[in-house]
Amino acid sequence: MIRRLTTLTLSLGILLTTALQAQQPVHLCGTKDVEAVKQQMLQNRQEMRDFVFPRNAVTYVPVRFILVAKSDGSGRPNERLALRALCNLNEQYADQDIQFYLKEFYYYNSTTVYTNPTGFSGSTAIKNLMDYSAINVFITNEADDAAAYYQPPAGPGGNDWIVATSAYVDDVRVLAHEVGHFFSLPHPFHGWESSGGWDPNIHGNPVGIYAPDGQTKNELVNGSNCENAGDGICDTPADYMFPSGNCTYNLNAKDPNGQLLQPDKENVMNYHFGCSSYHFSDDQKQEIQNSLFSSNRNYVRPNYTPNLTEINQSPTVISPSQNEEIATYNHVQLEWSEVPGADYYLLEISNATIGTRTYIVEDNSLLLTDLEPNKGYIWKVMAFNEYHTCANYSTQKIFKTGGEIFSATVEEVGFESWDVFPNPVSGSQSFFVSTRTSKPVEMDVFVSTLTGQTVYSKTGIQVSTGVTDVEIAPGELAAGLYFVSIKAEDAIDTRRLVVIE
Ligand SMILES: [Zn+2]
Structure with missing residues (x-):
C-alpha cells in the first residue's frame, strides 16, 4: 500500500509539473462554488459565537461510501479503497475532537455517474442517492478532471455531497481536504481557484488588491485584512495558489504591500501533494467545530459511539492451505483466524476469469459455491470494524478447484x-x-x-x-x-x- 501511494504521488507530481509548465489550469480539487463554502463559514462563525462547545468529547461522524460501478456492474472501486480512505481521514483529524466511522457501503451502477458525476444527469442521480444520515462520499472513476470535490450548500437541503475518484480517494490528504470543505473550510488561496496558480506574468508581482476571482481581496502577509480577505481565516498565512506535487514552494510571490509570502504548504486545505505531514491550523479546527455543531450539521451528529476496539492484526489464513487442491468447485469453504475487535472481514478473491471479487462477512469463514472447476484462485482477508479500518490484509494464498460437484447432505439443510x-x-x-x-x-x-x-x-x-x-x-x-x-x-x-x- 505504501508503494502504491508513493507511485500515485510521483505520477501526480509529473502531471502537475507538466500542467504548470504548459500553464494549464490544474484540477486537483474540483469544488466549484468555493465562495458558498466561505460564506457558510462566515455565517457559522456569527451563529456559533456564543455556543458552548462540549469539552474533551469526541464527536463520531458517520460516513457512507457509495461505490459506483459502470451500468454493467464493472469497474466498481474496491471496499478496501474506502477503508483506507477512512483510515487516512481519521489520521488527519486525530488531533481534533472529531472522528469518523463507516455507516455503510452502498453499491450503485451507472456509467453516467461513474464517468461524469458533475453533469446534469450525473448530479441528478447523486441527488437521488443522498441519505442525510451520514457524510455521503461517492467514489467514481472520473470527476471532471478533478481528484475530488465537495458540492455545497451545506445541510440536508438536497446537496452536500463529496465525490472522490478511485485514483485519489485513499491519498493521505484528499478526503480529509474535501471533508474540510464539507465543514465549510475554504482553500487558503481562496479567490485563486480558477487562476491555474500564481504566475507573475499574468498576476503581477506584487499582486494587486483583488484575487483573480475579482471579488476576494488578496490576504496580506502582515495579517491586517485576514478576517475577510483570502480564506477569511487569520492563522493561515497569505497564499495565492502555488500547487506542487512534492511539497515545495520556492517562488518569490509578494503581497500588495510588497512583502514576500510564506505559504503553509502542509495545510490540509492547500494544494501540495507529497508532504511528510499535514495539519489544520487552530482557527481552521475552530471553524470545523463551528460547522459540526451548527444546525445544518445535525444530521451527521447521531450521538452514537462506534466500536472503538483497536484492530492491529491481520487474520491468519487457515483453509484452504497454500496450493491446496480442492476436489470440488461449487463448495469451497474459506476459513481464517478470528481477530480481536473485528466486526467484519473484507475478503478478496481473484483470478483471470472472475477478476477480483470482494465479500464482507461477519464470521471468520465464507462458503463459495460459484467458482469454476480446475482453476487457480488467489485470496486474502482483512479485519475491520466501523471505526478501525487501517489493518492490513493477510498474506495471500493460492488454491485450486477440482472438477467434482458437491451435493449438500441432508444434515446441512437442517x-x-x-x-x-x-x-x-x-x-x-x-x-x-x-x-x-x-x-x-x-x-x-x-x-x-x-x-x-x-x-x-x-x-x-x-x-x-x-x-x-x-x-x-x-x-x-x-x-x-x-x-x-x-x-x-x-x-x-x-x-x-x-x-x-
Ligand atoms: Zn479543495
Whole structure:
C-alpha cells in the first residue's frame, strides 16, 4: 500500500509539473462554488459565537461510501479503497475532537455517474442517492478532471455531497481536504481557484488588491485584512495558489504591500501533494467545530459511539492451505483466524476469469459455491470494524478447484435424523417418514424401484422444527425392495423400504 501511494504521488507530481509548465489550469480539487463554502463559514462563525462547545468529547461522524460501478456492474472501486480512505481521514483529524466511522457501503451502477458525476444527469442521480444520515462520499472513476470535490450548500437541503475518484480517494490528504470543505473550510488561496496558480506574468508581482476571482481581496502577509480577505481565516498565512506535487514552494510571490509570502504548504486545505505531514491550523479546527455543531450539521451528529476496539492484526489464513487442491468447485469453504475487535472481514478473491471479487462477512469463514472447476484462485482477508479500518490484509494464498460437484447432505439443510416406519410394511398399507429437524424445512418424498423408476412422489411437504411424521400412501405396492428418498434444497438422502404381501 505504501508503494502504491508513493507511485500515485510521483505520477501526480509529473502531471502537475507538466500542467504548470504548459500553464494549464490544474484540477486537483474540483469544488466549484468555493465562495458558498466561505460564506457558510462566515455565517457559522456569527451563529456559533456564543455556543458552548462540549469539552474533551469526541464527536463520531458517520460516513457512507457509495461505490459506483459502470451500468454493467464493472469497474466498481474496491471496499478496501474506502477503508483506507477512512483510515487516512481519521489520521488527519486525530488531533481534533472529531472522528469518523463507516455507516455503510452502498453499491450503485451507472456509467453516467461513474464517468461524469458533475453533469446534469450525473448530479441528478447523486441527488437521488443522498441519505442525510451520514457524510455521503461517492467514489467514481472520473470527476471532471478533478481528484475530488465537495458540492455545497451545506445541510440536508438536497446537496452536500463529496465525490472522490478511485485514483485519489485513499491519498493521505484528499478526503480529509474535501471533508474540510464539507465543514465549510475554504482553500487558503481562496479567490485563486480558477487562476491555474500564481504566475507573475499574468498576476503581477506584487499582486494587486483583488484575487483573480475579482471579488476576494488578496490576504496580506502582515495579517491586517485576514478576517475577510483570502480564506477569511487569520492563522493561515497569505497564499495565492502555488500547487506542487512534492511539497515545495520556492517562488518569490509578494503581497500588495510588497512583502514576500510564506505559504503553509502542509495545510490540509492547500494544494501540495507529497508532504511528510499535514495539519489544520487552530482557527481552521475552530471553524470545523463551528460547522459540526451548527444546525445544518445535525444530521451527521447521531450521538452514537462506534466500536472503538483497536484492530492491529491481520487474520491468519487457515483453509484452504497454500496450493491446496480442492476436489470440488461449487463448495469451497474459506476459513481464517478470528481477530480481536473485528466486526467484519473484507475478503478478496481473484483470478483471470472472475477478476477480483470482494465479500464482507461477519464470521471468520465464507462458503463459495460459484467458482469454476480446475482453476487457480488467489485470496486474502482483512479485519475491520466501523471505526478501525487501517489493518492490513493477510498474506495471500493460492488454491485450486477440482472438477467434482458437491451435493449438500441432508444434515446441512437442517435434518438431525430421519427414518421410515413401519419397515417392513405391508403392500397395501401406508407408512410414515419420520423426521427430526433443527429448523422448518420444505421437503419432497419419492418412492422408487431398484431400477430407478419413481412409483410415488409427494412434493412441497412443510416439516416443522422437531419431530414430524409424514404419512405416505403410495397405494398398492408389489412386494419387494424399494428406495424412499427425501429431497430438501440440494440435498438428497435415501433409505431402503421392504414391502411384504
Ligand atoms: Zn479543495
